[in-house]
Amino acid sequence: IALSLLLGSDYYPGVHGLGPESACQIVKSIGDKFVLKKFAYEGLGWLKKRKGAENNIGRDDTIVEVINAYLKPKCHSADSDVVLR
Numbered sequence: 001i002a003l004s005l006l007l008g009s010d011y012y013p014g015v016h017g018l019g020p021e022s023a024c025q026i027v028k029s030i031g032d033k034f035v036l037k038k039f040a041y042e043g044l045g046w047l048k049k050r051k052g053a054e055n056n057i058g059r060d061d062t063i064v065e066v067i068n069a070y071l072k073p074k075c076h077s078a079d080s081d082v083v084l085r
Contacts, residue, residue: 001070002032005039005063006047012063015047036067 006023008014015023026047027035040063076082 001066002027002035002039006035018047033071036071040064040067 003023004014005012006015006018006026007020
């Protein structure tokens with residue numbers, strides 16, 4: 001989810017000028033959960049602005065719902081009895 005926010009997907013434009021290698025380095029260095037939390041509270045404006053374009057991607061409540069579903073899942077743990085059944 002963090003990489004799709006940074007790189008873009010069918011549903012989100014991503015960060016202008018950020019390639020796969022840079023996005024992977026960001027996620028590896030600070031962690032996917034940190035990227036998701038920052039995005040949920042601030043949008044992608046916290047990322048360094050690239051020359052010739054701005055990252056005016058603000059907070060989006062639809063994406064925040066997806067992030068919250070990932071960070072705080074409302075399901076059974078993988079080793080629970082319900083899943084084992």
